[in-house]
Amino acid sequence: MSAAIDDDLWSAVGDPTRRRMLDLLLSDGGGTATTLSERLPVTRQAVAKHLGVLDRVGLVHVTPAGRERRYEVDEAQLARAVAQLTAVGTTWDARLQRIKRIAERIQRGTAERETGSDQS
Amino acid sequence: MSAAIDDDLWSAVGDPTRRRMLDLLLSDGGGTATTLSERLPVTRQAVAKHLGVLDRVGLVHVTPAGRERRYEVDEAQLARAVAQLTAVGTTWDARLQRIKRIAERIQRGTAERETGSDQS
DNA sequence: CTTGAAGTGCAACCATCGGTTGCATCTCAA
DNA sequence: TTGAGATGCAACCGATGGTTGCACTTCAAG
Numbered sequence: 625m626s627a628a629i630d631d632d633l634w635s636a637v638g639d640p641t642r643r644r645m646l647d648l649l650l651s652d653g654g655g656t657a658t659t660l661s662e663r664l665p666v667t668r669q670a671v672a673k674h675l676g677v678l679d680r681v682g683l684v685h686v687t688p689a690g691r692e693r694r695y696e697v698d699e700a701q702l703a704r705a706v707a708q709l710t711a712v713g714t715t716w717d718a719r720l721q722r723i724k725r726i727a728e729r730i731q732r733g734t735a736e737r738e739t740g741s742d743q744s
Numbered sequence: 745m746s747a748a749i750d751d752d753l754w755s756a757v758g759d760p761t762r763r764r765m766l767d768l769l770l771s772d773g774g775g776t777a778t779t780l781s782e783r784l785p786v787t788r789q790a791v792a793k794h795l796g797v798l799d800r801v802g803l804v805h806v807t808p809a810g811r812e813r814r815y816e817v818d819e820a821q822l823a824r825a826v827a828q829l830t831a832v833g834t835t836w837d838a839r840l841q842r843i844k845r846i847a848e849r850i851q852r853g854t855a856e857r858e859t860g861s862d863q864s
Numbered sequence: 865c866t867t868g869a870a871g872t873g874c875a876a877c878c879a880t881c882g883g884t885t886g887c888a889t890c891t892c893a894a
Numbered sequence: 895t896t897g898a899g900a901t902g903c904a905a906c907c908g909a910t911g912g913t914t915g916c917a918c919t920t921c922a923a924g
Contacts, residue, residue, distance in 0.1 A: 631760050638758035640751050641882080643832065650839045658900060670883050672901080691891040691900050699840050706833045706840075712763070713829040719770045720819050720826075759911080778871060790912055792872080811871050811920040 630708065636681045637705050641666060642674050646697060649684065654696040750828065756801045757825050761786060762794050766817060769804065774816040 636642060641664065648663055649655055657675055661668040675695055678684040682701045687694045756762060761784065768783055769775055777795055781788040795815055798804040802821045807814045 634760070635758070638755070639882080640754070646836070650836070650843065653843075656900075666882085667884065668901085669885085669903095673882075693901070699843065702836060703840060706836050709829045709833040713826045713833070716766070716770070716822060716826050720823060723770070723773075723819065761911080776871075786911085787913065788872085789874095789914085793911075813872070 630704075632681050633683070633701075633705050634708055636677055636683055637709070639674070639677075641670070642678060645671065645674055645678070646683065646702065649695060649697045654694055656692050656694055660695075750824075752801050753803070753821075753825050754828055756797055756803055757829070759794070759797075761790070762798060765791065765794055765798070766803065766822065769815060769817045774814055776812050776814055780815075 637646070644664060645660055648660055652659075657668050657672040660675075661671040664671060675684060675686075679686060679695075682698055683705065684695045685698045687696070757766070764784060765780055768780055772779075777788050777792040780795075781791040784791060795804060795806075799806060799815075802818055803825065804815045805818050807816070
């Protein structure tokens with residue numbers, strides 16, 4: 625159930641460099657492959673490839689301006705990605721808590737059996 | 745700031761197959777490479793490699809039993825991973841909302857300039 | 865004890881991906 | 895026109911997710 629997710633969106637956000645790029649684009653309010661690469665430990669070409677990926681899944685949106693190509697974050701799509709992250713998180717959270725409750729129940733059952741009828 | 749995260753943990757959870765494996769291990773309460781591969785669209789060897797990755801980052805924990813190697817989820821570590829997911833999510837959420845507020849402020853400022861003092 | 869099936873582990877191989885370097889192309893400004 | 899700034903394209907490299915093939919342990923049945 626919880627795994628039936630838009631895997632393209634997730635894997636786009638799954639790369640650490642792409643997350644940092646999104647961070648930069650958000651805090652700077654947009655940028656180009658060159659400006660991003662100046663603030664990242666990778667080359668412009670690597671950044672360009674990542675921007676291509678982010679563009680394909682709709683997380684960013686490009687505007688040609690002269691000899692520049694300015695990229696900006698698509699807020700709605702990023703909100704979707706955030707929703708998916710938290711969705712997976714809450715699903716696992718729920719399962720972990722359910723497991724915890726079951727474990728406690730078993731504990732109680734074991735305690736009863738240990739103190740109560742002890743005939744082999 | 746939001747990118748200074750335990751990248752090993754994140755990338756371990758970043759793979760869709762590994763997420764499904766964690767799902768299965770949680771719902772079944774553990775399993776082996778063979779039993780998991782029977783319920784996944786990949787071979788046992790691929791599952792074994794993934795289990796190795798999950799084991800290295802401490803997300804699962806193995807118990808040899810005869811000719812089997814039973815894997816179980818380390819709940820505490822998975823809780824940490826969940827925390828990281830939601831942390832990134834809330835960070836982006838906060839930024840998106842901040843951007844929204846700034847946009848509104850600019851809108852108001854533009855409106856004032858358009859209606860009010862018009863001297864260049 | 866032997867035999868065979870079940871479960872694993874190891875190694876080679878392939879495709880994809882993140883990253884690099886090198887070069888060609890386009891565009892703005894002097 | 896000429897050059898610097900920004901981009902695009904292509905070849906290459908290493909890591910990784912995936913596969914197949916084979917050897918090794920272990921349990922159980924004969």
